[in-house]
Amino acid sequence: MILNSRYPKLNSKLYHQQQPSSLHGAKAGHFNAALANTLQWSEAEKDNWVALCSGQQTLNDFEPLAMVYAGHQFGQWAGQLGDGRGLLIAQVQNQHGQIIDLHLKGAGKTPYSRMGDGRAVLRSVIREYLAGHALNALGIASSNAIGFTSSSQKVQRERAEFGAMLLRTADSHIRLGHFEWINQYAPEQLADFTQKCIEWHFPECLTEEQPILAFAQQVITRTAIMIANWQLVGFAHGVMNTDNLNITGSTLDFGPFGFMERFRPNWINNHSDAQGRYSYQNQPSIGHWNLWMWLNNLMPLAKAEEKEQFKQDLASALEQYEPTFLAxxxxxxxxxxxxxxxxxxxxxxxxxxxxxxxxxxxxxxxxxxxxxxxxxxxxxxxxxxxxxxxxxxxxxxxxxxxxxxxxxxxxxxxNPRYVLRNHMAQRAIEAAENDDFSEVDRLFQLLATPFSQHPLERAEDLAPLASDQAEIAVSCSS
Incomplete structure (x- = not known):
């Protein structure tokens, strides 16, 4: 791997450095060799993927860190949040010169864990692993994953489940909620943090007359396009809190997601979302709401005499969200x-x-x-x-x-032939909980070519559950 460690150069208030805590009896789940190749992993690194994907080994030139951020969850201010069970373990350069984050999920408690145990379970790790893979194959900007590992260690959720870890990749883990935390707890860091976001992710904005406004316009446009793409394939994220949307407009934080089967615009795929705030049909408006909350956090960057004009400019930028989405x-x-x-x-x-x-x-x-x-x-x-x-x-x-x-x-x-239907994922999970990862591998191959028929196809891959069978309920528990 070619490391490019830029996030640790930010002020140390914005993260906490610590080593991951490995699980007992870590074992291989599934490895995404093609993605490892694009990230320029060496043969030795690929041979050692289980150690890297289970927290048993880290990279000498990068000290893992948990990011701190805040957010609005289900429309309410939630205060300080942060990486409560994940660590950024590296930033590497891919074959195209782009810097990609490697983030280890399920890596143990951090100062931001609140009441959590810092772990992830096999069920949710498999769902995220397959979902990121599926969206990328569908051409929708999304995080992905190098691989995941299972373990013999149990983690308590609604029931005792096997602990697992996922090595997630993303073009950025900087969320709208980062800006909310900085404004609330470290406002002196806002200007430098915003400047770095522009330099790292939107360098073309630096040549604009108003770089910060141009940055805002880019985030708005990318978010609108991402959500339009979700709607087109019937994808519902399920928990679109401000801390679950990043600044690059790529899908992040798979929890109670789902690919819609029977067409019901008011479909609530998150069993915990009793009011349907994050239903499929609400996603475009929630994206607008989240961006509105985020733009307020850019206001302190304007000079006193320019605040009113800057506010109007940001409002005008946000007005382009709806036509961009609709087009x-x-x-x-x-x-x-x-x-x-x-x-x-x-x-x-x-x-x-x-x-x-x-x-x-x-x-x-x-x-x-x-x-x-x-x-x-x-x-x-x-x-x-x-x-x-x-x-x-x-x-x-x-x-x-x-x-x-x-x-x-x-x-x-x-028009994809295959999407990750909940019952498909569930079969893979049930097999994996019995140490059989063959169904994960079959779905991984199937979802890699979603627009053409695959020889591994089964009849149940093409249809929803029968009408007399209850849908699988997915909650925020993971």
């Missing part, structure tokens, strides 16, 4: 439909979504059938045949005189 979502939905990118096409696409909602059809499978021109199967699943026939007539009319071959190619590129 990206509209184009993406039209691509999924195989329609030209027009407002008429978007209206037709929304009509298709209304059919999926009223008929409770599977989101991913229905778009796949549309791509395959399997209209009869779609129609057979509908009770309201008149509604479907009206849609299909409009759909065919919009595709007349178009380059259908190109539209079909576009559809194939935007």
């Amino acid at each position: 990206h979502y509209q184009q993406g939905l039209n691509n999924k439909m195989g329609l030209p990118d027009t407002s008429e096409s978007f209206d037709c696409a929304m009509q298709f979504l209304r059919i999926l909602q009223s008929e409770q059809l599977d989101y991913t499978q229905s778009f796949l059938r549309l791509q395959q021109q399997d209209y009869q199967k779609l129609r057979d699943d509908c009770l309201n045949l008149h509604q479907f026939d009206q849609f299909l007539a409009q759909y065919h009319a919009l595709r007349e005189n178009q380059d259908l071959e190109q539209l079909q190619t576009t559809m194939q590129q935007h």
Whole structure:
């Protein structure tokens, strides 16, 4: 690995350095060799991956650290938070010269653990490992993971479960909540911290007339695009607190996430979210709310005589969130439909979504059938045949005189065959808890090529659970 240790150069108030606490009986779970290659791991490092992914070994030139941050959780100020069970163990340069964080999750208690035990369980580690892999393969900006390890040590949650560790990778672990903590507890650090964020992640903003404003605009744009991409594949994050969104617009902190199956916009995938604050349909507005809270933390950077203008400029920047989201979502939905990118096409696409909602059809499978021109199967699943026939007539009319071959190619590129359905992950977890990681490996291979049929495919990979089977409830417990 080529180390580039820049976060420890910040003021030491912003982190706490400590070594990870390994688990008893650590053992191999799964290793992402392709990702290790892009991060320029040596053969010796790859051979030694279990030690690195279980906290038994760290890198000589980087002292692991836990970051401190704050946040709003479920809309309420939560005060000081921080890495309560994870440590940044390295920052390395990938094949493209980009600096990537290596973050060990489940590494033991830190000063920011609050009431937590500093551990992660095998169940949640497998879910995060597969979800990050799946989103990256879908072309959605996300953290990923080098690998995970299991252990013989039990960790108490609702029941006793096996402890595990995950070596997560991300382009940044700097969250919106970092700025909230600094403003509340170390305001003298705000200017330098913001400057470093711009230098490290948005250097193109340094040449702008107002670098901080340009930085804010970039964060807003990237967040809007990330959430539009979530919506397009039916992904619900489940816990969009300000401390769970980072400044680069890449998906971070997989907890009670889910890929929607039957199309229900008000779907609550987080069993702990009784009010549905983080339901699928609320994600775009929650993204806007989080950014609004974050932008307030940039206000102290303005000179006294410029504060009012700076406030207006930030408000104007935030006004671009909604049109950015809608433009990206509209184009993406039209691509999924195989329609030209027009407002008429978007209206037709929304009509298709209304059919999926009223008929409770599977989101991913229905778009796949549309791509395959399997209209009869779609129609057979509908009770309201008149509604479907009206849609299909409009759909065919919009595709007349178009380059259908190109539209079909576009559809194939935007409609995955595979997403990580909760019952797929659950089967892998249950096998892994019995020391069988073959299903994790099968899903890892399947999700690596989500847009084309894989020889390891099983029938249950393509459909939701039967209607008489209860959905798997996922909570914040991990």
